[in-house]
Amino acid sequence: MYNKGTIIPGLIIFVLFVTFPIWFNGLTTAGDLPKPELPPGGEKKCVESADYMRASHMQLLNKWRDNVLRDGNREILEIDGKKYPKGLQTACMNCHSQKEKFCDSCHTYAAVEPYCWDCHLTPKETASKEAIH
Amino acid sequence: MDKHRRKFLKIAGASVVAGIGAPAIIKLTATPALASGQGVAAAGHEAAPAAEHGGQGGHGEEAPQGVRLGMVIDLRKFNERPELLDAAIATCIAVHNIPEFPNSKDEVKWIWKAPFSGVFPEHSSQHSAKKITGNPAVSLCNHCDEPPCVRACPTQATFRNSANGIVAMDYHRCIGCRFCMAACPYGSRSFNWYDPRPYIKKYNKDFPSRMKGVVEKCNFCSERLALGQEPACVEACQGTGAITFGDLNDPNSGVRRLLDKEFSIQRKPSIGSKPSVFYIV
DSSP, X not given: OTTHHHHHHHHHHHHHHHTHHHHHHHHSSTTSOOOOOOOTTOOOOOSSOXXXXXXXXXXXHHHHHIIIIISOOOXXXXXXXXXXXXXXXXXXXXXXXXXXXXXXHHHHHTTOOOTHHHHSOOXXXXXXXXXXX | OHHHHHHHHHHHHHHHHHHHHHHHHHHHHHHHHHHTTOSHHHHHXXXXXXXXXXXXXXXXXXXXXXXXXXXXXXXXXXXXXXXXXXXXXXXXXXXXXXXXXXXXXXXXXXXXXXXXXXXXXXTOOTTOOHHHHTSEEEEEOOXXXXXXXXXXXXXXXXXXXXXXXXXXXXXXXXXXXXXXXXXXXXXXXXXXXXXXXXXXXXXXXXXXXXXXTOEEOOOTTHHHHTTTOOXXXXXXXXXXXXXXXXXXXXXXXXXXXXXXXSOOBOSSGXXXXXXXXXXXX
16 A cells, blocks of 8 residues: 555544544533433422423423413413413423523533523523512 | 408407596496485495494494503693602513613613603693693503504514503514604604613513513503503502503593593594503693
8 A cells, every 4th residue: 555654544533533523422521411400499390291391392482472472361370289370480480490400401402592581581680680579 | 461450459459448447437427326325225335334333423433342451641640749750660660671771862761751842742832831841741652552663563573462452562573673663653662772681770580671672662561460460650659540540441440430530632643543541631
């Protein structure tokens, strides 16, 4: 083989480079499945099953948004005696009070950047400027 | 061949003249018949729309249907106690996470003070009482029955809620084109030129803020009404009778009783937007 000294190291570098995502995720924690932290208050029940929420919480939020803002349907959901006024801030964040440890854990992993938080306030943010209500 | 072409052109020309002229001729000949009231059919045709108007008489408006929330603001009470208005404005700011930008050009206004002549340009006269025109007037979104802003919005981000007559905003849809600001005759809409968060003094955890690039305005406290509460400004003036809130379509509501009793005015009535906010001056 001609130019053995150049081709073989070149091939090794090429293979290492192409497989970078595989061995990098294997060696570091970047590829580990996210573990969203459950509500600190110990709530076990949500408005829907965990499976449904995991897969379709965004559709549910959109539905609530349209119910509340466009259809004027602000009916307060009551599930097992607990009241959930439809809304990210009024229902979800009451239990899932740590957006950074719950929402972000999966969103960062999946590289999605929902724009909810452009307007909606996280409990951490509201705490930074204490409200009067 | 020549002969055929001549014939074709003649027919085509006659058809064009007939096509253009026929509707005009029908209109000209049909109108006198209707006007003179000949025939039962014509009379019946005229009577039908009148019945649809719900007995309002003449060529009046359609009978109001459903709920139309409105407000009666008694400016006399505010003139007596100016601190009431400050309290109402402060409550609104606190409840709705309204930013307070230092530059007045960037001001975000839901309910605010404005000179009387600015609020009522059509009602200002040469020699009006100083106690009225010298004091600031309350200004807020009028939640018009015929809202010009809704017609201007290209995304239906702002719309009239047919259930209660509130002109609502869906900030999720607002693209920040500011057509509604140009359309609103009352200056009731404000644009967020900057990120509002740093300029919000205190957060209300149950209400979102807005983001840079959206328009915002008074929502008649839809979120509080849903909980059975009164709008924040109404609550701030509770017991003084400065602001009365209720259904304008209900003849027995507080607002209607007040409007029946007192002389009231609306802002810029000539525009025809039918504001739901009434003023007693």
